[in-house]
Every structure is written in structure tokens, then in C-alpha cells.
Amino acid sequence: MSSDALRCEEVIEHLFEYLxxxxxxxxxxxxxxxxxxxxxxxxxxxxxxRLRERVRATGEAVAPPRLRQRVQRLIxxx
Amino acid sequence: MPHxxxxxxxxxxxxxxxxxxxxxVDRLMDRLYGAALRLAGDPDDAEDIVAEAxxxxxxxxGDLRDxxxxxxxxxxxxxxxxxxxxxxxxxxxxxEQHTDPEIDDPSVIADFSLxxxxxxxxxxxxxxxxxxxLNDLLxxxxxxxxxxxxxAFRVVVILVEVQGHTYEEVADLLxxxxxxxxxxxxxxxxxxxxxxWDLAREEGMVPDTPxxxxxxxxx
Numbered sequence: 001m002s003s004d005a006l007r008c009e010e011v012i013e014h015l016f017e018y019l020x021x022x023x024x025x026x027x028x029x030x031x032x033x034x035x036x037x038x039x040x041x042x043x044x045x046x047x048x049x050r051l052r053e054r055v056r057a058t059g060e061a062v063a064p065p066r067l068r069q070r071v072q073r074l075i076x077x078x
Numbered sequence: 079m080p081h082x083x084x085x086x087x088x089x090x091x092x093x094x095x096x097x098x099x100x101x102x103v104d105r106l107m108d109r110l111y112g113a114a115l116r117l118a119g120d121p122d123d124a125e126d127i128v129a130e131a132x133x134x135x136x137x138x139x140g141d142l143r144d145x146x147x148x149x150x151x152x153x154x155x156x157x158x159x160x161x162x163x164x165x166x167x168x169x170x171x172x173x174e175q176h177t178d179p180e181i182d183d184p185s186v187i188a189d190f191s192l193x194x195x196x197x198x199x200x201x202x203x204x205x206x207x208x209x210x211x212l213n214d215l216l217x218x219x220x221x222x223x224x225x226x227x228x229x230a231f232r233v234v235v236i237l238v239e240v241q242g243h244t245y246e247e248v249a250d251l252l253x254x255x256x257x258x259x260x261x262x263x264x265x266x267x268x269x270x271x272x273x274x275w276d277l278a279r280e281e282g283m284v285p286d287t288p289x290x291x292x293x294x295x296x297x
Contacts (some may be wrong), residue, residue, distance in 0.1 A: 047192075047208045071129060072100075
């Protein structure tokens with residue numbers, strides 16, 4: 001644990017809100033400072049970030065040609 | 079003072095409007111389908127949601143004040159179409175909100191952390207179990223784990239993590255309090271990580287030691 005104001009438990013408690021950019025600026029900055037000094041929390045934050053990137057990537061897909069054709073037919077009727 | 083783009087779409091002719099609409103839908107089709115697929119968890123349902131959303135979007139396109147906002151507006155309609163379909167059909171999403179023990183009993187999935195399961199202090203990042211886990215994790219594993227989430231949790235996780243919405247936007251879309259968004263997101267993430275841990279053990283990606291599913295305790 002680092003010597004700054006936040007304890008590791010507090011950082012872990014707010015880590016997802018921090019990654020979601022849902023924290024107030026002051027709290028977010030405190031967490032950033034903690035992560036600069038605490039290897040354990042930094043490793044945890046990096047793991048969660050990379051896992052989130054993988055989850056986000058599951059939203060990437062190629063629409064099937066039949067869906068494109070279906071939508072084209074639909075729009076042609078508009 | 080009116081919005082700079084106010085009534086611009088109305089000023090376009092019908093053919094121009096339709097061409098703009100068609101171009102935009104065509105450009106976004108992969109993303110719309112991807113979003114619908116993750117929400118619905120089923121390719122056929124995803125196609126129906128996209129088609130229904132496109133039809134609804136066209137119906138309201140003439141009233142859209144700023145054609146430049148068509149992209150965000152289309153995704154909003156897509157999300158609403160999925161949510162409406164869940165409500166209309168009374169699918170698992172609603173049933174599970176009230177009956178699934180994993181939703182009603184927070185202790186079942188409280189605070190499960192993959193990192194805590196995998197992490198071994200004093201190892202350098204590139205040689206750590208968590209790094210190996212992420213490298214071995216297949217897209218298919220994630221899709222299975224996401225699809226296994228109760229709908230009420232999956233929708234919130236997808237809206238935040240895949241689509242990048244704020245908690246407030248999700249609360250607005252789902253018409254639920256922001257505290258419920260936080261709670262479902264937290265439990266959804268926790269359950270997702272537990273599913274991934276179970277999958278990883280099944281696949282032999284991690285040592286087959288007793289997990290919380292078996293023992294109910296953290297290492």
C-alpha cells in the first residue's frame with residue numbers, strides 16, 4: 001500500500017466507477033495518484049481495463065448478408 | 079434560439095432523406111447488429127431487433143431536428159426496441175428480475191473477483207497468471223459468459239461496457255433508479271467474472287482448485 005491518502009480497500013471499492021469515468025474529478029485524481037504508487041492496485045486496474053476491452057470487443061460483429069438484404073427491402077418500401 | 083440543425087431533415091426532400099437514412103443505416107449496420115446481438119444473445123432475435131429499430135427510426139426520422147444526430151438516435155431506438163420487446167414478450171428478462179435467486183440473493187455473487195483468484199504477488203506482469211488468462215481467453219468464452227448472465231444484469235453490463243453509456247443514460251433508457259443501475263452493474267460484473275472463472279477451469283486454463291462456487295470462500 002502506498003503512503004497517500006487513499007487506502008487500497010477504498011481504491012478497489014471505487015475502481016469500476018473510476019474506469020467507467022463516473023467519479024468526481026477529485027476522487028478520480030486521488031485514485032490515479034494511488035495507482036502511480038501501489039503496484040498491487042495498479043496490476044488490478046490493468047487487469048480490469050484489459051478485461052473490459054475484451055468485453056467491449058464482443059460488440060464487434062459482421063451483419064449477415066440476409067439482414068442487409070432484409071433492411072434494404074424494408075427501406076425500399078419507405 | 080433554435081438548434082443549428084433544427085428542422086434540417088424536414089427541409090430535405092423525401093428522396094434525399096431516404097438516401098441519407100439508407101447510407102447511415104448501411105454504414106452502421108455491423109455495429110447495430112453487434113449491439114443487438116450482445117443484448118439479445120441470439121442471432122435471429124438480433125436481426126429482428128435491428129429490422130424493427132430501422133422501421134421505427136424511419137417513422138420518426140422526419141421529426142428528427144438534427145440529421146447529424148442520426149447515429150446516436152438509431153442506437154437509442156435499437157436499445158429501446160430491445161427493452162420494449164423484453165417487456166412485451168415477458169421474456170426471461172422480466173421473469174428473472176423477480177425469480178432468479180442469483181438476482182434476489184446478492185450473497186450468491188457478491189464481490190467475486192477474477193483478479194483475486196488469479197493474482198500471485200511478486201510476479202512481473204508479463205509472466206503473471208492473470209496475463210496468461212487474458213491471453214488464453216477466447217472471444218467465444220466471453221460471449222458464452224455474457225449470454226449466461228440473467229437479462230437484467232446483461233443489459234446493464236452491455237450498455238455500459240460495450241456501448242459506453244453513462245450510468246445516468248442507462249437509468250434513463252431502462253427507466254430504473256441510478257442506484258439500481260449501479261447494483262445490477264456490480265453484480266453483473268461479479269457474476270460475469272465467476273462464469274469466466276468456471277469456464278477457465280473447465281477448459282483447464284487455470285488449476286482446477288476449488289472456487290467460490292464449490293467452497294463459497296475467497297482464496
